[in-house]
Amino acid sequence: MVMLWDWDTDAVKLEFHSGHGGNVFQARFMPCTGDQTIVTCAADGEVRLAKIQGSGDVSTTLLGEHGRRAHNLAIEPGSPYIFYSCGEDGLVQHFDLRTNTATKLFFFRGSLTKSGFSSCVQLNAIAIDPRNSNLFAVGGSNAYARVYDIRKYKWDGSSDFGNPSDCYCPPHLVNNKSVGITGLAFSHLIELLVSYNEENIYLFPKNGGLGSDPKSSVEIGANEGCKSTMTASGQDFAQPAP
Template sequence: METVHKGSELGIIEIFRRERGFSDPRTFARRISAAEAIVKQIDLYGKLKGHNGCVNTIQFNSSGDLLVSGSDDQKIMFWNWATKTLEFLYPSGHLDNIFQVKIMPFTDDRKVVTSSADGQVRLGQVLDNGKVKTKKLGEHQGRVHSLAVEPGSPYVFYSCGEDGFVQHFDLRSNSPRKLFSCSSFADTKQSPRIISLNAIVIDPRNPNYFAIGGSDEFARVYDVRKYLSDCSGNLDAPVNTFCPHHLIETKTVHITSLAYSNTSELLVSYNDELIYLFQKNMGIGPYPLSIPHEDLQQLEEPQAYSGHRNLKTVKGVSFFGPRDEYVMSGSDCGHIFIWKKKGAKLLRVMVGDRRIVNQLEPHPHMPVIATSGLEKNIKLWAPLSNDVLPLPRNIQEIMESNRQGRENNSPVTLTPELIMHVLQLHRRRAMAHNERRHNRSDSESDEGGDEAYVLGLSGDDENSSECNIS
């Protein structure tokens, strides 16, 4: 194996600077955490066992000494992750699987907001006697996959649900405020539809802006000031949108997760597609369907991250490192993938679950990661190995299997041009069939065979009465 000293130039430089007194302990810790060799030393630290269902959500508190989790068992658990011990637990009051748990800042970890498949958004408050009081804060019509807490605020957070609504919560008020219902962009072909929402994140550099993603291809960015100051209506009016150019109007993908970096880069994970990193200048405006094709081609394409597969569950995506130097995601193949953010080089692949890895949570100050999936435990990862660990020997087979599964699952997009082409082809084949019957000839139509094969038409020429597109 490659030893740690061979691939850790940055680490050696930082150690030298620390020994010479050129960097303070906090700066040294942050810089050494970004070293590529440190990422390649990450290995399993331990498991947290206690939930009786899939663990769908995990979060470190701001100091990083506690980890909170929520599960299908409808319980909230607080862990001392370093000692791998359960501090305390409480029943959330939810009636279905918990999808999200967030600790409110500056509350001494005593206020926790949660959301669930039952549509409820709830508050758990730890009292002085150690008991926990829970209450319902609001509700959606359908599952609530995501919550977003305003940075530095002990009161304000947002929820988004499968009903398409974005709600604004302030713990100082009695009820939430429905900001708007997200709908698809109107075109001449069909009327707008409700977008079922899976993710909401707040820009850390400007908390007035938040992004949402759901059951279409567009990540939308909104300015909350427009809704809190304007009481005239709940119009769905994003200030910007982001989407890879080749996915616009595909109608075959949706967004499962979003993440903002500390410099306002937007990371977007698509269902059974790839992960994309957007810079702020890559937005396509509030009306993406109105952009001329030639103008779209002039815009810079986002960085893409591939190798994993995101089909069977609503997976998260996250940055990692003190300055968000890395990108990480779970996968249907049960592995954890870590890429270098710049250039998308795959650095580390680890087995994180026997089936599917869903959530990855980076520690706020240390090169430590918590992960969860379909198993009932939480796994902890830290740079413990004495060697720089290589990628798995079968990494090419893993990635190729994920790629083939993704491509085989991709449906054909039925554009009007394709539908018209198939109908014309079918009509020509029918005319040729009738002509053969009339002439009692076995000659084939000169346009039927090859095109039918490319489009995946089933059945033989004489017995097929309809064409099927695979």
Template sequence: MPPERKRMAGLREREVGELPPRHFANAIMASKGFVQSLSIQKRLWKHRGCINTISFNADGRLLLSGSDDRTVVMWNWVEEVPAFSFHTGHSNNVLHAQFMPFSDDRSIVTCAADGEVRHSQIGEGGRVTTDKLVELDFAFDLRGKDAVKLFKCKAADHFTADDIELFAIAIDPRKPCCFAVAGSDEYVRIYDARKICQDGNSSLGHPTEHFCPPHLIGENKDGITGLAYSQTSEILATYSHDNIYLFSREHGLHFNDIEVDERLLMDETGPLSFNRDKLPIPKAFKGHQNQRTIKGVNFLGPNCDYVTSGSDCGRIFIWRKKDGELIRVMNGDTDIVNCVEQHPSGIVVASSGIDNDVKIWEPGEGGNPSIAPVDKNLDIFGTYFFKVNEDMWLSSSSDSDGFIYNDDFDYVMELDDILYGNELGWVFRIGILVKAIIQ
């Protein structure tokens, strides 16, 4: 049955009570049509700097954002208004902000580029009290004021024994005692909180598993900037200067009888002590750029059906998880998209990046243009380009899906997917605007 007829059949079943609304919504969110129908419906304006972190509260009514302006904003995103905002006390850019569970959304933890973790408590009348919680390599019990040192994440190479700079952490939803960390080397490390020693000198901690694509093992290049767990404990890792990879249990190095130590990373008498070709290769998601900032990565869909990430080119990429096919590329920022977050239950996606606004994506016609306005300083350049290439634009045609075709010049470009911020991007952007005026 064609997808459109399936949707209509599902709609009929929902209306006559044969299909629960939640199941109907899940079916829609898992469909390719849902992904292709997303457009910017709302823009949330208040921050005065790049927005580095966004997260919904448990029921999705509120959205929390943190910025280079060192403030966090609690949004009523439906009404497009800030419900509450405050200065965090950080002396540098806020990189992550999160509601603490079971706190009635009044307890917020933030970390920033100043190396501090802060706990902010919103009291009656909007009064905010903020405590500094020591440094980033500790765990905290918010019921008290003392930090508990768990372990230092060390490089596996005993010749340097450097500490790993940690950029990402994620908790396994099926086993909350287990969590993954990643940072300045090539490994995703899995720890079990039940097995971490806290006895002074022996408190370094030992990962229960390591994950890494075979071709990157021992390379120690640019590290990992983001992690995400699926509902079935798969792990997404986005590598700087490389791709996004999906790891399952069978990709674990320990699972494949490889111990990550100095013999794996370096052998002075010969090559690495294992055969890369015999290791299973994780699924890769390709096309985005992750070099200039710390990007997150996420799943979309009720059953983690899709993978999504921002990119240095200012676009949001969405791949189908089961086969790695790139399904959609959307223009989401004038420079870089860092964060893409799905609503916990609704058909809503939020994104943020270098721009000062949070963008809310929902199905339907765009309530706000997803392509930024042309800079007036480039008007002369744009006019010149149009005069030189007038025949190209006049001979072009566009279809109902928003693609522009030109047989003479053999190109295809999707209107929502135009590169921004470089000369080529401006050329196509201005040309399309002129063509629209002529028509």
């Protein structure tokens, strides 16, 4: 169920069945739609659209699917049409409500294994830069938050869009395979906030990334002298990178 609350009266104004067959992980209003358009994602892997009519009736439509649970949506700031989804299958999708279609952008993959194949990273979080909606970041079951530029995507599918524009990771977690990213957020100063399971919360400045190939950047010391701010247990302090 999706429930719309009036916080002033502490009452439910409207509730409706989302159409999902599993736990709804996120429900978001689309901007500039008079709070009449809601998109949802859930444990069944589906991404759905709900339209609230003036009479209070609600119609729901299936927009796209993930092979596993779909945890997070990112809404393009100020757009009533564009949003993204990510899921545990490693897939990132782009949606345009003007066509009600989903475009599969890429599968987020980890490093190559000995067999030469790379496994998909389970994705938990996706966020759009509020100052440049062409940029979005994704994170999941490895240590890297990766930023992509949608302008580099070829809509005819003629190129591989899986290469990020930049990657972010605290230097001491670069080769750590036991941590993963649970949440992402951009600030209006183009900083990237990243939270890790079993670890801390880090704030990276715009120039605090490791580049599109993070392992080589760390090896050549490209991040030397850069500082990130770590926030944990209510304390803020500057932590110089090695």
